[in-house]
Amino acid sequence: MGAEELFFSTTDRRGVIRQGNSVFVRISGYPLEELVGAPHNTVRHPDMPGGVFRLIWDRLTAGRSVGAYMKNRTRDGGSYWVFAAISPLHDGYVSVRMAPCGPRFELVKRVYAQASRVEREAVLRDGMNRHDAALLGMAEIEASLWKRGYASYEEFMLQALPEEISARSQRTSTAYARPDARGSIAEVLSGTGALDEVLDELVGRLAAYQKVGNELASTSAKVLDIAHRLNTSVAAAQRASELVADSAPVLVNVARVMAKPMDRSVASLERLQAECGRLRDDVAHLRFQISLASLYNDMAAAFAAEVFDRAAPPESLTAVPLLCDAAGSCIEEMSEQVQRVNTSLHDVANLVAETGTLLEEFRRFIGQWRNLVLRHNAGPALGDAVRPIDEEISVSWEWMELLRHLGGQYESAIVPFDPAFLQTHLDKIRTAPAAL
Numbered sequence: 473m474g475a476e477e478l479f480f481s482t483t484d485r486r487g488v489i490r491q492g493n494s495v496f497v498r499i500s501g502y503p504l505e506e507l508v509g510a511p512h513n514t515v516r517h518p519d520m521p522g523g524v525f526r527l528i529w530d531r532l533t534a535g536r537s538v539g540a541y542m543k544n545r546t547r548d549g550g551s552y553w554v555f556a557a558i559s560p561l562h563d564g565y566v567s568v569r570m571a572p573c574g575p576r577f578e579l580v581k582r583v584y585a586q587a588s589r590v591e592r593e594a595v596l597r598d599g600m601n602r603h604d605a606a607l608l609g610m611a612e613i614e615a616s617l618w619k620r621g622y623a624s625y626e627e628f629m630l631q632a633l634p635e636e637i638s639a640r641s642q643r644t645s646t647a648y649a650r651p652d653a654r655g656s657i658a659e660v661l662s663g664t665g666a667l668d669e670v671l672d673e674l675v676g677r678l679a680a681y682q683k684v685g686n687e688l689a690s691t692s693a694k695v696l697d698i699a700h701r702l703n704t705s706v707a708a709a710q711r712a713s714e715l716v717a718d719s720a721p722v723l724v725n726v727a728r729v730m731a732k733p734m735d736r737s738v739a740s741l742e743r744l745q746a747e748c749g750r751l752r753d754d755v756a757h758l759r760f761q762i763s764l765a766s767l768y769n770d771m772a773a774a775f776a777a778e779v780f781d782r783a784a785p786p787e788s789l790t791a792v793p794l795l796c797d798a799a800g801s802c803i804e805e806m807s808e809q810v811q812r813v814n815t816s817l818h819d820v821a822n823l824v825a826e827t828g829t830l831l832e833e834f835r836r837f838i839g840q841w842r843n844l845v846l847r848h849n850a851g852p853a854l855g856d857a858v859r860p861i862d863e864e865i866s867v868s869w870e871w872m873e874l875l876r877h878l879g880g881q882y883e884s885a886i887v888p889f890d891p892a893f894l895q896t897h898l899d900k901i902r903t904a905p906a907a908l
């Protein structure tokens with residue numbers, strides 16, 4: 473299977489195949505007439521754990537796209553691996569599959585082998601039915617991924633699909649260029665080429681964005697850690713001040729007042745942490761949808777190139793509008809996600825600014841308090857209370873500077889996104905085959 477090759481199939485709601493392309497026919501070894509009308513499990517390999525298909529169908533029936541590694545069986549008993557993207561479309565599903573080459577492929581083989589073992593044992597040893605064994609396999613897959621640091625299958629999939637697609641596009645960047653093409657084929661190819669560029673640029677922006685997002689999350693975690701320690705020190709300073717309340721009541725008052733901005737900055741840092749987590753999830757979803765749209769767009773280009781090369785009949789261009797619809801749904805979802813991401817960017821920037829102001833306020837109070845301790849000659853207990861606060865403050869200051877810097881970078885990384893512009897491109901591609 474060539475790096476640039478893509479399998480294509482569509483099914484009805486139950487997974488009965490309606491359409492397939494020449495790559496599917498060639499690699500699977502089934503003639504198209506045998507595939508069309510057959511359930512998709514015709515190509516299922518016995519090594520595949522049923523749990524994978526439970527994960528897939530759970531998402532599909534909830535109306536969401538899914539990505540998964542799959543080992544399939546050829547007609548003559550051989551096998552081939554694919555990375556499949558599947559999306560709900562109209563009254564069925566569309567799937568585009570490619571040769572896997574991303575960094576998570578090896579891990580997946582081990583995870584699937586373990587889940588298959590668990591399922592087989594449950595059926596053979598405990599007499600469990602296939603449906604329950606698949607549920608067990610699904611739990612096993614999620615547990616294995618969790619042990620390797622993924623919160624869920626979804627988290628794994630959101631990373632695996634964009635990686636597979638970008639690894640593939642690096643190997644096939646000009647695979648569909650046909651400079652001699654004319655008419656509808658040329659239109660499909662120029663439209664898909666233009667869309668590809670826009671989507672590529674978006675993916676590049678998101679990668680930079682994810683990097684700053686991760687740094688922001690870890691820096692705010694550090695500042696929060698320091699803030700927690702400062703809070704403890706301030707509580708100690710308050711207690712120490714109370715010991716000298718008779719001789720220097722003003723110390724108690726200032727200690728009480730300075731605890732307030734500290735409490736509030738802990739609260740705003742906690743909000744910042746939560747917001748960074750949400751942003752990270754949103755960006756991962758966005759990257760997934762962009763990659764998916766670019767895959768469906770590539771599939772449309774592949775059909776046009778195949779027709780031009782006379783490797784497929786002109787009728788195969790009827791799949792192009794369908795793929796445009798699939799890419800169009802991704803763009804609709806992207807549009808909502810971009811809005812959410814851009815809104816929370818402002819929230820993050822505001823929270824960083826708020827935390828900075830609160831910490832500054834705290835620093836002013838601690839300065840006053842320290843002067844009062846000296847003036848009242850309040851004794852060694854208070855001196856001991858001040859020292860850790862001083863140390864923490866100077867460290868917090870450096871981290872806060874970094875946080876401010878990252879917050880600024882993050883805010884300026886706003887993703888410019890014009891869904892109407894992308895849909896116009898899609899409309900052009902969609903209508904081109906009609907002229908054939």
Ligand SMILES: Cc1cc2nc3c(=O)[nH]c(=O)nc-3n(C[C@H](O)[C@H](O)[C@H](O)COP(=O)(O)O)c2cc1C
Pocket residue numbers: 481482483486487511512513514515516517520522525542543544556558565566567
């Ligand atoms: C669009 C689409 C594409 C699919 N592609 C494959 C595939 O390539 N290989 C496969 O084993 N199952 C595929 N499936 C899942 C099958 O429908 C089926 O659930 C799976 O083979 C497990 O078979 P079972 O449900 O009989 O256990 C696909 C489903 C859909 C909706």
